[in-house]
Amino acid sequence: MARKLPSLNALYAFEAAARLQSVTQAASELHVTHGAVSRQIKALEGELGKPLFARQGRGLGLTPAGLQLRDATGAAFQQLEDAWSDLRRRRLPSALVLGCQGSILARWVIPRLPRLGLELPDLNLHLVVHEGDFDARMAGLDAALLVGEPPSDDGWLVHTLTTERIGPVVSPRYAGFDALLGRSASSLLGQALLQTSSRPQAWPAWARANGMDSQALTFGASFEHLYYLLEAAVAGLGVAIAPQPLVSEDIAAGRLAAPWGFVETPGCWMLCCRRNDADSRVTRLADWLRRELDATPV
CATH class of the missing domain: 3.40.190.10 (Periplasmic binding protein-like II)
Incomplete structure (x- = not known):
């Protein structure tokens, strides 16, 4: 007899959103769009005939049905994950x-x-x-x-x-490169800074470490992953923030420069x-x- 279950993709999307309490974070974790996660959750709610989430201020809360489904899906996916782990270990x-x-x-x-x-x-x-x-x-x-x-x-x-150390890096190919050299770190306040959604706290932390108001930072293009951010920096698209070990070879080869050095983070x-x-x-x-x-x- 066929199992009477909704779409596993929909359950997977719901479980991530319920665990993270954010559709946006769930979409990032699952490498899909915000809209895709929302559609899966709405499909579950339509099939169930009752809401799973309730808006709480700017965040999301779970309804009683959502809490029950969260616990069930979390336990089920964890059990599957553990079984898959054991099988992979036996293979390797x-x-x-x-x-x-x-x-x-x-x-x-x-x-x-x-x-x-x-x-x-x-x-x-x-x-x-x-x-x-x-x-x-x-x-x-x-x-x-x-x-x-x-x-x-x-x-x-x-x-x-x-210890982690981060700092701004910029390519000689960047149009404003020559104008930035020799100037203080505060000169970056006038630049459209490249950022990554995976480390949104990096630029503010660097600014505070340099005695600057993080609210004064201006952001330009944003990238989902740090790898893409650094590739954009090497291409001369702007000033990026990066962990020092990930850019040391680019700096040594002249593909990037770090005129303001690196600062320690917690x-x-x-x-x-x-x-x-x-x-x-x-x-x-x-x-x-x-x-x-x-x-x-x-």
């Missing part, structure tokens, strides 16, 4: 499954894989893109390379690698794993990553 029994943000993977990890292979030849890595905040839903990962503030949950073992680069599943390979990888970050030109 010798691999250390490492998750990290796509921008870090593309700009920092992949260029160093040949050296990692030479220095840790017995470490077989299986790399997985993991976007979003640190949470307990990282099923399927043995470890995660993350940038941000360490988790407060004691269930995680955190290997701190280095965050750090870290390699995390579940404390109960600690693997000696994670410690070895953390030591290697720490050496690589220490060797990154400042």
Whole structure:
């Protein structure tokens, strides 16, 4: 007998929106548009005949039906995720499954894989893109390379690698490049700054660290991921804000410049794993990553 279930895509969209309490954040996590998530939720509500969300000020709240469905879908998807994780581990029994943000993977990890292979030849890595905040839903990962503030949950073992440092970068191809050189950081207040929706706090944090009013910043184009932001900066489309390790090679090659240097943030680069599943390979990888970050030109 066929199961009487609504669209799994609709349930997936609802679960993300309910968990994050935001349709916008759910759309970002699922890599779809805001409208696509909204349509899936409306389809569920139409099929159910009652609302799942209730507007609360500027945010979203769950109705009693929404709360019940959130708990059910969250538990069901977690169970599926755990089962899928076990199956993947059996398929790759010798691999250390490492998750990290796509921008870090593309700009920092992949260029160093040949050296990692030479220095840790017995470490077989299986790399997985993991976007979003640190949470307990990282099923399927043995470890995660993350940038941000360490988790407060004691269930995680955190290997701190280095303090995060961010700063503005600009290409010599940028039309206003020559006019910016030699001027103070406050000269950026008149520029249309490039930003990324994945790190909206980066520019304000940098401004505050430099004694400037973050409300005075003017923003131009916005990009969904940091990788695209940095590619736009290299192309000369404007001034971007970036973690220092991700742009060090571009700076050394002259593709980008950092005239105002980099400032420390409260965050750090870290390699995390579940404390109960600690693997000696994670410690070895953390030591290697720490050496690589220490060797990154400042």
